[in-house]
Structures are given as structure tokens and as C-alpha cells.
Amino acid sequence: MLIISEELARRLVSVEDAIGAVEQTFAAMARNEARNYPVVREVVGYQDAVFGVKTGADVSAPFLGLKAGGYWPHNMSRGLTNHQSATLLFDPETGRASALVSANYLTGVRTGAASAIATKYLARPDAQTLGIIGTGAQSAYQLRATVAVRPIRSVVAWDPSPDNLERFGTIVRELGLGYEPKAEREAVAGAADVLITVTPSQQALVERGWVRPGTHISAMGADTKGKQELDPALVAAAAIFVDETAQSITIGECQHAYGAGLIGETDIRGSLGSVVVGAIEGRRGADEITLFDGTGVALQDLVVAELAVRRATEQGLGVNADY
Structure with a gap:
């Protein structure tokens, strides 16, 4: 399994990269080549947190996986961002977990990208x-x-x-x-x-x-x-x-x-x-x-994580861990 840290994710995926990737996945969704599965999102009942899991697959790429995480409103006092999450990708050929990607930055950049694509077209x-x-x-x-x-x-x-x-x-x-x-x-x-x-x-x-x-x-x-x-x-x-x-x-x-x-x-x-x-x-x-x-x-998260993994693999970056 390839592990990509928060710092490395920032180096691998720019705002412009995210806009291009998310636009492609929006198009794949419209062509019914990609699908988001039902979202699980719940109040934790601890630290006023909300936790959720989003999953999906794009068979045209192909990639599939999930992002898990949520909103911890008291994190700023701890020196952490309020949104915390990680993305787990799976090999679409075998179903074996293939990469774990820190998703705090990537969540931010893909959200900005989605909004920008709307601005671009509307x-x-x-x-x-x-x-x-x-x-x-x-x-x-x-x-x-x-x-x-x-x-x-x-x-x-x-x-x-x-x-x-x-x-x-x-x-x-x-x-x-x-x-x-x-x-x-x-x-x-x-x-x-x-x-x-x-x-x-x-x-x-x-x-x-x-x-x-x-x-x-x-x-x-x-x-x-x-x-x-x-x-x-x-x-x-x-x-x-x-x-x-x-x-x-x-x-x-x-x-x-x-x-x-x-x-x-x-x-x-x-x-x-x-x-x-x-x-x-x-x-x-x-x-x-x-x-x-x-x-x-989910597909917005997965497409930027997949891009980070692809680039890390090409450049020999990230940490490989057996499991």
C-alpha cells in the first residue's frame, strides 16, 4: 500500500490540477461511467463532531474507494484544522486496498475546484x-x-x-x-x-x-x-x-x-x-x-487522491507499506 502524507499531497496536486480532474469526473458522472454510493454522515456524540464516509467508483478511469472523516469544531484550539479526513483507494482489478492518502488539503482543493467549475460554466x-x-x-x-x-x-x-x-x-x-x-x-x-x-x-x-x-x-x-x-x-x-x-x-x-x-x-x-x-x-x-x-x-475526493497516487508512483514518492 502506498501512503501519501498531507505535505506530499500538497506538492503533488495544484489548484489547477484539481480543477481539471474534478471536471473530468463530473463529465464521467454525466455519462454514467462513474457513480457515488449512498453517504453515511452522523453526529458522533463526542467533541461535537460530525463523521461521515463517502464512497464511489469511476469505471472509465478506473478507480474506486472511500473518504472517511468529518468536522471537529474544537480543533483550531489544538492547532489542527476543523476538517479531518483520509482517502482509501482500492485496486479496481482485485479489490485490494492500494493507497492511503491524507485528504485534508485535497478536500479543500477539490471543493474549491467544484465551485470554480460551476463558475466557469455558469x-x-x-x-x-x-x-x-x-x-x-x-x-x-x-x-x-x-x-x-x-x-x-x-x-x-x-x-x-x-x-x-x-x-x-x-x-x-x-x-x-x-x-x-x-x-x-x-x-x-x-x-x-x-x-x-x-x-x-x-x-x-x-x-x-x-x-x-x-x-x-x-x-x-x-x-x-x-x-x-x-x-x-x-x-x-x-x-x-x-x-x-x-x-x-x-x-x-x-x-x-x-x-x-x-x-x-x-x-x-x-x-x-x-x-x-x-x-x-x-x-x-x-x-x-x-x-x-x-x-x-465521493468521486471528487477519489479523483484528486488517484491523481496524487499516480504522480507519486511516477516520481517514486510516498511510503510503501506491506499489509
Whole structure:
């Protein structure tokens, strides 16, 4: 078994690499060559943690495996990131475990990649202002991935933590972009051409009336029952695209509008992968509000882990362990 550390994973897979890999796996999902299996995600009952297992397989690559991990909200005081996870890959020919890959960085970068792919295909071509609601650890991945697909000139952001806003601002300015931290979420939503929400919130943070026509929204925070970042009326008013419909209406941002009867499955325009392969239309006009409900699927994790393993093997890196 090949073991890839957190530090090595960072060296092997860039933001741009992740965007290319995740886009390919979205396309494979749309062609029914790749499938995510049902998610297990539960409250642990210890340390206020949430733990889950996501699994899937892509028979066109081929690869299969699982990512296990979750959210430990008190980790920052221990000098650790709140999200902790690892990916286990299996040999698709034999079913034998073949690689163990640290997935903290890779989870961050694949989440940024998924959002960026949505921006690439759904945002207006002239989008220049990025709005971020939530400037914790994931915001840097979102920023770097977005600027890889759109000519962003300025960034506006909100977070309840002034320290988070200051740290994020340093990263924005290092990229040569204008930066305005905002005291109110409404100001961020109203200024954004591309709006990314990336928080653990369990209540709506963005109201319907705050968002301008033509805005693209990537809602990336809701991945568990009860989580919520958007007003259900905003979700219902948008052209909705998802990574996977079943997850979106049960654990994603769409769960609340769906549960309230504001949308049905037929109101979801389709998967982002279907847009990527040209099977369905994306944005239909300059004034349309588009929404990507990014719940995070196993195949996103597996494809970036498989890329890391492939590159480590080619370069003779990583640790081989018999078992």
C-alpha cells in the first residue's frame, strides 16, 4: 500500500490540477461511467463532531474507494484544522486496498475546484467581483480556484470573525486583487458577480432581495441535514444546478426549499456534469441568477487522491507499506 502524507499531497496536486480532474469526473458522472454510493454522515456524540464516509467508483478511469472523516469544531484550539479526513483507494482489478492518502488539503482543493467549475460554466463571462460569505480555511481554496477560471479584479467578504477577514485579506492582496471586508452580508451579496457561501451555518445568511440579477452563486457549505446558507426563496428563484440531485435535496442547500415545497426535483435544471458534457444548457441569459448546490461527492475526493497516487508512483514518492 502506498501512503501519501498531507505535505506530499500538497506538492503533488495544484489548484489547477484539481480543477481539471474534478471536471473530468463530473463529465464521467454525466455519462454514467462513474457513480457515488449512498453517504453515511452522523453526529458522533463526542467533541461535537460530525463523521461521515463517502464512497464511489469511476469505471472509465478506473478507480474506486472511500473518504472517511468529518468536522471537529474544537480543533483550531489544538492547532489542527476543523476538517479531518483520509482517502482509501482500492485496486479496481482485485479489490485490494492500494493507497492511503491524507485528504485534508485535497478536500479543500477539490471543493474549491467544484465551485470554480460551476463558475466557469455558469457565471457571466464578464464577472469581475467575487463575494465570499465565510472566510475560514476553505475561503483561500475558493479564491484561488475562482481566479483560475475568471478574470476577478476585486473581492468583497463577510465573516463574523475580524481575524478571519484580516487573514483572508492578506491572501487576496498577495494575488494583486482589491479587497473590501464588509460588516454586513447584504453588502457582499449586492456587490458580487460571483457569490460563494462557505460556512457551517444552520440558518439562511443570504436573502432573496440582496442578490442582483445575473449573479452566479456557489453554495458550498451545506453538506449535512440541517445546514443552510441561503433563503429558500432565493433557491426557488434561481436556475439550480447540482453535483448530485439526491444529495442536494437531502443534505445540500436545496433541502430547505425542497422540504418547504418551493421546489421539486423537476425544478432542478440538472447536474453540473451535464452542463460540462453539453447535454443541457447552462446560463440562459445575462439576468438569470444561477445556483450551484455543491454538496461534495465521493468521486471528487477519489479523483484528486488517484491523481496524487499516480504522480507519486511516477516520481517514486510516498511510503510503501506491506499489509
